Each structure stands twice: as C-alpha cells, then as structure tokens.
Amino acid sequence: MPLVVLCGLPGSGKSRRAEELRGALSAEERPVHVVAEAAGGRAALRAEVERRLSRRDVVIVDAGNELKSFRYELYCATKHAGTPHCLLHCSGGAPHPSAGPFETPDSRNRWDRPLFTVHGQEPLPLAEIRAALFESRPPPPNQSTRSQPLQSAGFLHQLDRVTQEVLAAVLAAQRSGAQPGELIQVAGASEGLVLSRPLGMAELSRLRRQFISYTKMHPSEENLPQLANMFLQYLSRSIQ
Incomplete structure (x- = not known):
C-alpha cells in the first residue's frame, strides 16, 4: 500500500x-x-x-x-x-x-x-x-x-449535521424519481451528485461514517463552509 x-x-x-x-x-x-x-x-x-x-x-x-x-x-x-x-x-x-x-x-x-x-x-x-x-x-x-481527539465540538456537530442533510437530500431525490445520470442538487452546496446507480441507505450511511472518520483526523474550522461540497465529492468518487 x-x-x-x-x-x-x-x-x-x-x-x-x-x-x-x-x-x-x-x-x-x-x-x-x-x-x-x-x-x-x-x-x-x-x-x-x-x-x-x-x-x-x-x-x-x-x-x-x-x-x-x-x-x-x-x-x-x-x-x-x-x-x-x-x-x-x-x-x-x-x-x-x-x-x-x-x-x-x-x-x-x-x-x-x-x-x-x-x-x-x-x-x-x-x-x-x-x-x-x-x-x-x-x-x-x-x-x-494516531487519530487525535476532535478539538472542536462545534466542528463535529456541523460535520454530523451537514452529512445527514446531504444523505437526506440524495434519498429524497431518489424517492422523487431521480434516475442514474441525473444531477442531484443539495441546498447550500455548489457541488452536485450525479447518480451512476441507485444508492441505498445502508451504503450511504457506510460512506458517511467513512467520510466522518477521515475528516475528524484533521479538523479545521476553515473547512466548515466546504463540508457539504467535500462530502459530495467524496460520494461521487466512492460510487464510481
């Protein structure tokens, strides 16, 4: 590796x-x-x-x-x-x-x-x-x-909230009929997610946990405005 x-x-x-x-x-x-x-x-x-x-x-x-x-x-x-x-x-x-x-x-x-x-x-x-x-x-x-404890409880709260909102938007779009190849927009994010295939709750939750664990290793307040975009980019790469 x-x-x-x-x-x-x-x-x-x-x-x-x-x-x-x-x-x-x-x-x-x-x-x-x-x-x-x-x-x-x-x-x-x-x-x-x-x-x-x-x-x-x-x-x-x-x-x-x-x-x-x-x-x-x-x-x-x-x-x-x-x-x-x-x-x-x-x-x-x-x-x-x-x-x-x-x-x-x-x-x-x-x-x-x-x-x-x-x-x-x-x-x-x-x-x-x-x-x-x-x-x-x-x-x-x-x-x-080694992974250090998160320094800012506010960062962790924001990370949890933003990633939950992204998942909710992706699942809602699929329930509304979004098909593979369509762009899903998320409120508050300049990035979108193009579905390459249907995504279930179990897979999305697993990817969310992985993203959170990676992001917690290096918390930075300057990344707060970009958390939704970062998570959408991570999902896009992970489902290819």
Missing part, C-alpha cells in the same frame, strides 16, 4: 510523470490510483488519499504539494496506515501568480525522503522508486500519527 507524492511548480510535468509512473507500476500487478488536486482543497485531497490507501494498492498524488506542512500530513497518513512512501520532485516549471510559495523538498526532512528529482525529459529512476515502495519497511507509527 505504498504512496508516491509528486511535487513541483506548474508546468513541471507532474501529470505526465504520474501517468508514466502509473503505467510502470501497474506492471507489478497491483492496482494503481492517481489522486489529483481538485475542488475542495487540501483537506479533500488528503481525505481521498487516506480513502485509497490499502494493503495492495499504490496511490500516486498528482498535485503541487508546495508546502512542506502538507507533505508532512501525507507522511503522517502513511505512518498511520503503516505503508512506505517516497517523494518525486518534478523540477522545472514556473510559479503561478496566484499560487503561494513553493517550499523545495529537502531529503534531510523525514517526510521528504526517499526523495527522487527528475529534470525535463530524463527517465524516471524506476528501479530506485520500486525499491523504496516495495522493498523498504514502512516507518513505525507513533503518537503523532
């Missing part, structure tokens, strides 16, 4: 490298998932990574991952899951005017190693990446990577 974290400036070829890596690692007869940055920000990206981590699957994070603090969060997720990880730095590109600072990875930081750097069109160091992912021991978990 290894994790590959890509980082780099816009235009440095991260998505191309992610697909190249997916093709190479798929030959190992393991499922390989590429998780890309999308609406919902870092919290949604982290939740999707944590959802994908499993005993056999390889997860590739195709995002800028500019901040060392976020790379540290992903490193903690791998420690919590007991899986190896490595960092692939795509050198090149240029800063985007609206983007924040890029904190260059440093192999002296435990969350930035093993560190592999590629420039331009040079080949990926596939042998070294495979060794880091499949032949090394995962870092041992410690207290900092």
Whole structure:
C-alpha cells in the first residue's frame, strides 16, 4: 500500500510523470490510483488519499504539494496506515501568480525522503522508486500519527449535521424519481451528485461514517463552509 507524492511548480510535468509512473507500476500487478488536486482543497485531497490507501494498492498524488506542512500530513497518513512512501520532485516549471510559495523538498526532512528529482525529459529512476515502495519497511507509527481527539465540538456537530442533510437530500431525490445520470442538487452546496446507480441507505450511511472518520483526523474550522461540497465529492468518487 505504498504512496508516491509528486511535487513541483506548474508546468513541471507532474501529470505526465504520474501517468508514466502509473503505467510502470501497474506492471507489478497491483492496482494503481492517481489522486489529483481538485475542488475542495487540501483537506479533500488528503481525505481521498487516506480513502485509497490499502494493503495492495499504490496511490500516486498528482498535485503541487508546495508546502512542506502538507507533505508532512501525507507522511503522517502513511505512518498511520503503516505503508512506505517516497517523494518525486518534478523540477522545472514556473510559479503561478496566484499560487503561494513553493517550499523545495529537502531529503534531510523525514517526510521528504526517499526523495527522487527528475529534470525535463530524463527517465524516471524506476528501479530506485520500486525499491523504496516495495522493498523498504514502512516507518513505525507513533503518537503523532494516531487519530487525535476532535478539538472542536462545534466542528463535529456541523460535520454530523451537514452529512445527514446531504444523505437526506440524495434519498429524497431518489424517492422523487431521480434516475442514474441525473444531477442531484443539495441546498447550500455548489457541488452536485450525479447518480451512476441507485444508492441505498445502508451504503450511504457506510460512506458517511467513512467520510466522518477521515475528516475528524484533521479538523479545521476553515473547512466548515466546504463540508457539504467535500462530502459530495467524496460520494461521487466512492460510487464510481
């Protein structure tokens, strides 16, 4: 269940490298998932990574991952899951005017190693990446990577309420005749949910519990306005 974290400036070829890596690692007869940055920000990206981590699957994070603090969060997720990880730095590109600072990875930081750097069109160091992912021991978990108690009771209450409202809206839409392929809108959310198949209460409740457990690991008041959108994105990915 290894994790590959890509980082780099816009235009440095991260998505191309992610697909190249997916093709190479798929030959190992393991499922390989590429998780890309999308609406919902870092919290949604982290939740999707944590959802994908499993005993056999390889997860590739195709995002800028500019901040060392976020790379540290992903490193903690791998420690919590007991899986190896490595960092692939795509050198090149240029800063985007609206983007924040890029904190260059440093192999002296435990969350930035093993560190592999590629420039331009040079080949990926596939042998070294495979060794880091499949032949090394995962870092041992410690207290900092275990789930911490939720700091804000208000956050938990809001999380419970919003996810209940989303589930109620999805079930109500289906009772009203919504069919697969239709977009279900939820009050207070800019996102919608396109049904790919009918969803029952048992499955929706299970996905809600999973989303809550992931979100509680890193509660953040700044995510409160986006909880409904984050949950809808999570449902959309989970029912594909």
